[in-house]
Amino acid sequence: xxxxxxxxxxxxxxxxxxxxxxxxxxxxxxxxxxxxxxxxxxxxxxxxxxxxxxxxxxxxxxxxxxxxxxxxxxxxxxxxxxxxxxxxxxxxxxxxxxxxxxxxxxxxxxxxxxxxxxxxxxxxxxxxxxxxxxxxxxxxxxxxxxxxxxxxxxxxxxxxxxxxxxxxxxxxxxxxxxxxxxxx
Amino acid sequence: xxxxxxxxxxxxxxxxxxxxxxxxxxxxxxxxxxxxxxxxxxxxxxxxxxxxxxxxxxxxxxxxxxxxxxxxxxxxxxxxxxxxxxxxxxxxxxxxxxxxxxxxxxxxxxxxxxxxxxxxxxxxxxxxxxxxxxxxxxxxxxxxxxxxxxxxxxxxxxxxxxxxxxxxxxxxxxxxxxxxxxxxxxxxxxxxxxxxxxxxxxxxxxxxxxxxxxxxxxxxxxxxxxxxxxxx
Numbered sequence: 546x547x548x549x550x551x552x553x554x555x556x557x558x559x560x561x562x563x564x565x566x567x568x569x570x571x572x573x574x575x576x577x578x579x580x581x582x583x584x585x586x587x588x589x590x591x592x593x594x595x596x597x598x599x600x601x602x603x604x605x606x607x608x609x610x611x612x613x614x615x616x617x618x619x620x621x622x623x624x625x626x627x628x629x630x631x632x633x634x635x636x637x638x639x640x641x642x643x644x645x646x647x648x649x650x651x652x653x654x655x656x657x658x659x660x661x662x663x664x665x666x667x668x669x670x671x672x673x674x675x676x677x678x679x680x681x682x683x684x685x686x687x688x689x690x691x692x693x694x695x696x697x698x699x700x701x702x703x704x705x706x707x708x709x710x711x712x713x714x715x716x717x718x719x720x721x722x723x724x725x726x727x728x729x
Numbered sequence: 730x731x732x733x734x735x736x737x738x739x740x741x742x743x744x745x746x747x748x749x750x751x752x753x754x755x756x757x758x759x760x761x762x763x764x765x766x767x768x769x770x771x772x773x774x775x776x777x778x779x780x781x782x783x784x785x786x787x788x789x790x791x792x793x794x795x796x797x798x799x800x801x802x803x804x805x806x807x808x809x810x811x812x813x814x815x816x817x818x819x820x821x822x823x824x825x826x827x828x829x830x831x832x833x834x835x836x837x838x839x840x841x842x843x844x845x846x847x848x849x850x851x852x853x854x855x856x857x858x859x860x861x862x863x864x865x866x867x868x869x870x871x872x873x874x875x876x877x878x879x880x881x882x883x884x885x886x887x888x889x890x891x892x893x894x895x896x897x898x899x900x901x902x903x904x905x906x907x908x909x910x911x912x913x914x915x916x917x918x919x920x921x922x923x924x925x926x927x928x929x930x931x932x933x934x935x936x937x938x939x940x941x942x943x944x945x946x947x948x949x950x951x952x953x954x955x956x957x958x959x960x961x
Contacts, residue, residue: 553811554739555950556925557917559899560748562884564830568822568848569886597753609770609892617770659770663897666750668741668916670897691761718754728760729893729950 558669563603565663570605570629578608578626578640585613585622585641589711590675590702593635594662597719600634604664608638608675610657615644642712645682655682655689662716671726675714678703692725699724739925741916748912749873770892780818785851787863795845797826797864801934801942806857806887808894808951813857820886821861822848828867837869862940868907880907880914889949900945901927 561569579587590608594601605627612622624643628636640658647653658675676683678701683689689697699722702714716724744755783789788799802821806814824830824847827839831846845864853859866881882899889895901914908914908923917923925948934942 553807553809553948554922554925555809556896556898556947557739557741557922558896559741559884559913559917559926560750561886561897564824564832564835565822565884567831567846568820568884571848601754607895654767659892661892661895664754666748666752666754668743668745668748668751668913670895671743671756672892688761688763688767691763696758719757723756723758725758726756726760727763729763 560665560668561605561663561670563665565605566629570627573628575625575627576636576638578610578622578624578638583612583622583641585643587710588640588642589708590638590640590658591635591711591713592630592638592660592675592716593633593713594630594664594716595634595718596666600632601630601664601718602632602634604630604634604662606630606636607661607663608640609659609661610640610643611646613641613644615646615656617646642677652687653682653685655680655686657686657688660716662718667718671718672729673716673724673726674700675702675712676700677712688727696725738919739917739922741918745912745916747874748916751916780850780852785849785859785861787845787847787849787861789862790846791844793844795825795842795864797842797845797867799862799940800865801860801862801936801940802883802900802928802945803858803860803931803934803942804928804945804947806853806859806889806947806949808889808949813853813855814889814894814949815853815855815857817853817857817890818850818886818888819853819859820848820850821863821883823863823866823883824869826864826867828869839867839869865902868905873912878907878910880905880911885945885947887947887949889951891951894949894951896947896949898947899926900943902943903927903930 594604608626610624611617612619626638630636643656645653660673661670663670702712745751825842825845829839849861868878871877882901885898887896928943928945931942931944
């Protein structure tokens with residue numbers, strides 16, 4: 546049945562390509578994590594994806610985050626979302642602000658959203674995190690501590706003026722202010 | 730977990746200039762290595778993606794039968810310890826037999842098939858096995874370089890058991906003459922690794938008087954024999 550006789554090696558990644566929408570993002574409900582009954586502060590999480598030349602209109606953004614108490618995979622909140630970017634490189638998730646995650650041996654992590662980004666031109670997906678500007682726990686976050694200080698601001702979402710329930714995050718794939726990406 | 734050396738050979742780089750779209754999009758700064766204890770977040774549950782009916786049979790999703798060569802595509806999903814990954818979501822999508830995607834932005838002048846949408850999903854069983862019935866996809870041109878054609882392929886998306894095991898890839902068919910010209914396949918540096926993206930004709934999966942069978946086994950990153958390592 547298995548043709549590899551030695552130690553299994555991971556199957557290589559290949560790009561998601563430009564034509565995934567009819568299969569992977571046909572279900573618009575995957576943009577709404579804050580369904581009825583989910584406890585927590587409702588936020589719109591607006592993510593914009595840019596490459597060297599400007600907006601990326603054919604990316605797929607997946608997010609995964611804890612509930613308001615910092616717990617993953619709870620019955621009331623599965624914490625997973627998936628949306629395509631529009632012509633402006635943007636997508637907006639309706640979700641809740643996650644709580645600090647404190648179940649790790651490495652210590653408490655500041656509230657954050659895990660992001661997997663897929664696109665034509667990305668031979669493998671890239672992984673980053675969204676943290677919330679002004680959060681008191683940022684200084685203690687063990688993962689931010691691994692990032693050179695000058696690049697940490699690329700991991701911060703901010704609130705646009707006049708939109709109190711919206712957090713905005715820009716992913717810059719390449720060029721000035723390139724977002725920090727993590728290797729897992 | 731794969732060593733960095735194994736990953737460097739088995740996985741494509743982010744920047745591979747023969748595939749032109751990587752040039753403006755590949756991150757250039759070094760990545761920050763995440764300690765293992767953060768990488769093995771349990772994967773999403775997907776209770777909200779209903780699966781059933783004809784989701785794993787792409788030839789039965791429309792009133793009529795699609796045109797093209799009916800095939801069975803099946804395989805086993807395992808981790809890097811060789812352990813089966815049961816109950817994990819497998820999504821696939823592809824163009825039709827003429828090389829055209831059911832997608833508004835695909836302008837290849839080949840016919841759409843009203844009886845073929847080209848998307849499916851299923852869960853692996855207790856032994857990590859998945860199985861789809863579909864149509865063999867066609868080759869199609871793209872504009873990466875002069876006379877560029879993609880070898881026939883089926884896109885796969887899998888989650889596995891942790892954030893680290895997330896995989897989007899493409900399955901190819903044996904002995905495709907377009908392999909030496911395809912920068913997406915050639916982006917994988919190691920020939921043995923590229924071969925793992927090529928399905929194998931399998932007589933045992935072939936159904937008499939019905940459909941040829943192709944086997945495509947998938948290995949997801951991660952070792953899950955100690956799933957609670959690093960957690961408190």
